[in-house]
Amino acid sequence: MKALVLEELKRPLRLEERADPVAGPGEVVVTLQAASLNRRDYWITQGLYPRIRMPVVPGSDGAGVVSAAGEGVGDELVGREVLVHPAKNWGDDPGAQGEDFEVLGMPEDGTFATHLLTTPSQLHSRPEHLSMFEAAALPIAGLTAWRALFTQGELQEGQRVLITGSGGGVALFCVQFAIAAGAEVFVTSSSEEKIKGALDLGASAGVSYREKGWAKEFRSSHGQLDLIVDGAGGSDYSGLLELARPASRIVSYGFTAGAPESLDLFRLFWKQVRIIGSTLGTRTEMEAMLEFISNHQLHPVIDSTYALRDGNRALDCMKNHQQFGKLALDCGES
């Protein structure tokens, strides 16, 4: 098999030849056809992630075909087209993951490879209307968006929702899911082109977060919101409280722009706004998300696809926030 390996922080991944994995008892081998990137993969290469071990094959998202089944696994799985569940050991509490929770691609070897050794409980059938690349685009970003919007954000049809940094992988799934659920969707983004991309998907309006004082401007043009879903944090975070209507929710799933510089606690308690954290999701939420995208025939937005050997170019694109939607790797094209 071939794999992109992180051997040293802040250095390019290296394409390596490794022994093909062999499925042991209870295990399967998936011959990967596609993988996709998440900002997490970039953070890991920079050492900005807890408990990094090296060498490691990064990558949490993948899709392919089950090519071997070990003892105790039914042969009927072989040949099944699957996408890989991106995390394990959530635990018993749907409210939050337990201490043993892990995300594929650190510490365990992940999907930036031609093959993956895993177990049947980590697999989901590929939704029929999706290509392998679209299926590989889904797991982390789709699941994170699902839980943030619906479980934590309690989004209802007809509500007004703001998705920040809508060109990002998670954010763009939030846009697509919220529109499909009948919400009125607003976005922020870094460029007019990306805002137009969200409007083309059905968003109502968008503003550039690069404009100073955009939150005030947004409020006077578009009013307040029932739900804000944010993965950016940073200096604009406190401004989100201006946009939240009384008794509304702000769901935070990341802090790409860093920690907030301040938080207006008076505005927070006086408006009775709830700030809610969200991380990935359970297998049950993943199944609900897959059913939703099948029912609504949604297709993930893929910005561009790179051969596995060009994975470092994809990481560079992510570093510079150039993409609109997901960056995919062709694992068959190594």
Ligand SMILES: NC(=O)c1ccc[n+]([C@@H]2O[C@H](COP(=O)([O-])OP(=O)(O)OC[C@H]3O[C@@H](n4cnc5c(N)ncnc54)[C@H](OP(=O)(O)O)[C@@H]3O)[C@@H](O)[C@H]2O)c1
């Ligand atoms: N909690 C979890 O389980 C979980 C899961 C997945 C991701 N995350 C976190 O969520 C964040 C996004 O992940 P991703 O994989 O979707 O990354 P991504 O595809 O690289 O998206 C990041 C987006 O952040 C936006 N952004 C950058 N600076 C911003 C600012 N100052 N204000 C508003 N938006 C800004 C950009 O949007 P534009 O392109 O529109 O400018 C960019 O595309 C990361 O911090 C990641 O670590 C958390």
